[in-house]
Amino acid sequence: MNDALNNIIVPVLYLLSAVLFIFGLKGLTRVRSARRGNALAALAMLIAIVTTLLDLGMVDYQWIIAGLIVGGLIGAIAAIKVEMTAMPEMVALFNGFGGGASALVALSIVWKELVEPAYAGSAADALGGASAITAFLSILIGSITLSGSFVAFLKLSGKIGGQPTLLPARHVINSLLFLVCATAGIYIGFFSTEPSSMITGALVATIISLILGVLMVIPIGGADMPVIISFLNSLSGLAAAMTGFVLSNNVLIISGALVGASGLILTQIMCVAMNRTLGNVLFSGFGQEGGSADAGEYGTVRSYSPEEAAMVLETVESLVIVPGYGLAVAQAQHTVKELADLLQKRGVKVSYAIHPVAGRMPGHMNVLLAEADVPYEQLIEMDTINPEFKTTDAVLVVGANDVVNPAAEKDPSSPIAGMPVLQVWEAQTVMMIKRSLSPGFAGIKNELFEYDNNMMVFGDAKKVLQEIVSEVKSLIAAA
Amino acid sequence: MMGPLLVGIYVFVLACFVGFEIITKIPPTLHTPLMSGANAISGITLVGSLAAASSGELAMSSVLAFVAIIFATINVVGGFLVTDRMLGMFGKKRVKS
Numbered sequence: 001m002n003d004a005l006n007n008i009i010v011p012v013l014y015l016l017s018a019v020l021f022i023f024g025l026k027g028l029t030r031v032r033s034a035r036r037g038n039a040l041a042a043l044a045m046l047i048a049i050v051t052t053l054l055d056l057g058m059v060d061y062q063w064i065i066a067g068l069i070v071g072g073l074i075g076a077i078a079a080i081k082v083e084m085t086a087m088p089e090m091v092a093l094f095n096g097f098g099g100g101a102s103a104l105v106a107l108s109i110v111w112k113e114l115v116e117p118a119y120a121g122s123a124a125d126a127l128g129g130a131s132a133i134t135a136f137l138s139i140l141i142g143s144i145t146l147s148g149s150f151v152a153f154l155k156l157s158g159k160i161g162g163q164p165t166l167l168p169a170r171h172v173i174n175s176l177l178f179l180v181c182a183t184a185g186i187y188i189g190f191f192s193t194e195p196s197s198m199i200t201g202a203l204v205a206t207i208i209s210l211i212l213g214v215l216m217v218i219p220i221g222g223a224d225m226p227v228i229i230s231f232l233n234s235l236s237g238l239a240a241a242m243t244g245f246v247l248s249n250n251v252l253i254i255s256g257a258l259v260g261a262s263g264l265i266l267t268q269i270m271c272v273a274m275n276r277t278l279g280n281v282l283f284s285g286f287g288q289e290g291g292s293a294d295a296g297e298y299g300t301v302r303s304y305s306p307e308e309a310a311m312v313l314e315t316v317e318s319l320v321i322v323p324g325y326g327l328a329v330a331q332a333q334h335t336v337k338e339l340a341d342l343l344q345k346r347g348v349k350v351s352y353a354i355h356p357v358a359g360r361m362p363g364h365m366n367v368l369l370a371e372a373d374v375p376y377e378q379l380i381e382m383d384t385i386n387p388e389f390k391t392t393d394a395v396l397v398v399g400a401n402d403v404v405n406p407a408a409e410k411d412p413s414s415p416i417a418g419m420p421v422l423q424v425w426e427a428q429t430v431m432m433i434k435r436s437l438s439p440g441f442a443g444i445k446n447e448l449f450e451y452d453n454n455m456m457v458f459g460d461a462k463k464v465l466q467e468i469v470s471e472v473k474s475l476i477a478a479a
Numbered sequence: 480m481m482g483p484l485l486v487g488i489y490v491f492v493l494a495c496f497v498g499f500e501i502i503t504k505i506p507p508t509l510h511t512p513l514m515s516g517a518n519a520i521s522g523i524t525l526v527g528s529l530a531a532a533s534s535g536e537l538a539m540s541s542v543l544a545f546v547a548i549i550f551a552t553i554n555v556v557g558g559f560l561v562t563d564r565m566l567g568m569f570g571k572k573r574v575k576s
Contacts, residue, residue: 071552079560098554104547112540261498363511
């Protein structure tokens with residue numbers, strides 16, 4: 001019975017789990033099937049966990065049960081409590097935990113097989129050369145993912161500044177740290193022969209990997225954050241696959257590779273949306289090259305009150321709303337919807353222009369507006385809406401900046417030159433709701449502020465919109 | 480007959496190709512949920528941490544594995560729930576419209 005269990009049932013269930021993961025991931029790529037895809041992937045995970053417990057047989061479950069309960073509660077509470085606007089940083093945080101878990105598994109194996117039995121030999125002697133290498137890779141990649149994701153979380157949630165922090169000679173520092181880390185890995189893998197040196201080597205490798213993760217993410221500017229999160233997600237998959245090699249567990253290898261590869265493709269898609277390459281994002285601090293175009297002084301910027309904005313809105317026949325991160329921060333999605341409903345009742349054609357990287361994550365705005373019940377059909381992608389701006393009466397930019405910056409098309413020396421942007425300046429009137437003239441996440445000047453057809457309305461997005469809504473209402477009532 | 484390492488490498492490479500092929504075209508709306516869902520799948524490392532935590536003794540290795548289980552479970556449970564919440568918002572207005 002036990003033989004049948006171990007040789008047939010367990011591998012078959014693992015295979016089923018791997019197949020369901022593939023179907024789940026596939027489902028997640030289409031709007032219609034996305035929710036079911038996610039559920040399938042969750043089912044696959046459940047099968048994998050139950051199968052592993054079956055495979056373990058009668059062991060001491062106290063650690064396992066306690067860990068599952070504690071982790072499950074923390075995860076569930078965090079997932080249910082989190083605001084929709086804070087979604088990007090939540091995903092970054094979860095991702096860090098996944099990477100950290102992979103590193104901890106590898107460390108646990110090193111302790112169990114080498115340190116605790118006081119094994120007199122290297123990791124390669126005890127585990128085999130390949131496992132020694134993959135265990136090290138698992139520690140390296142997992143720790144980088146953990147600390148990198150945590151820095152990304154802090155940056156996105158505004159606990160530390162979003163601007164890139166550039167150390168002098170950071171490429172040299174990173175290379176040296178990596179060399180030291182790799183040396184420690186080779187040492188514990190092939191040369192260490194006693195527990196104390198094994199512990200030292202493992203700790204050195206872990207700590208340096210954690211530092212590398214921090215150093216990798218701090219030079220990344222805010223606008224590139226979505227890319228780095230996607231990249232870290234890919235890395236956490238890779239770390240899981242490496243753990244799979246150490247444990248000779250195929251379901252780990254398959255799912256890890258799936259996430260690693262699909263994460264890399266998604267990262268690539270996002271880079272293309274911003275007209276950058278991944279290498280460029282990772283190795284050049286954003287906004288460094290085009291120093292001259294940076295946050296310069298503004299000339300004539302025309303500032304208007306919400307009342308004046310309402311007067312313009314009262315007369316338009318078509319309106320395009322461009323949401324950005326400011327909308328998310330101010331939680332203004334419901335107020336925007338209220339304004340749109342008000343105007344639509346008067347026969348105004350209202351649509352939303354969604355830039356692929358608006359907000360802090362691709363699709364961030366879609367999720368947010370969906371929460372406010374904005375119909376899916378009103379969300380128009382950039383390539384479709386750009387030709388329509390010429391015939392649009394008014395554009396209302398709510399808390400977006402870099403994604404409507406004409407410099408991307410008109411100034412070849414700008415750091416964002418070539419990045420596709422929404423051509424809002426083609427419209428009759430542009431109204432920008434912004435807290436101040438401060439530059440956006442990319443840290444560069446936006447000359448749209450000075451355009452003749454642009455009206456700046458300063459203030460918190462939600463407050464300004466509420467005032468506009470009440471003004472429009474009273475204008476309608478008066479008419 | 481291939482050794483387990485070679486089998487592992489075969490599986491790894493082929494799974495990478497599957498991953499590349501699945502994500503060829505994807506609407507921008509789904510970028511965030513896909514990232515979040517894939518992130519939950521990477522919590523599969525939970526399977527590894529379960530195997531590592533199977534000894535009941537109080538040793539460093541068990542403590543490390545215990546923390547690994549907590550981390551991975553946060554990733555799995557939180558990841559799938561958050562993804563479902565996001566996708567639920569898309570479903571909500573489809574019913575209405």
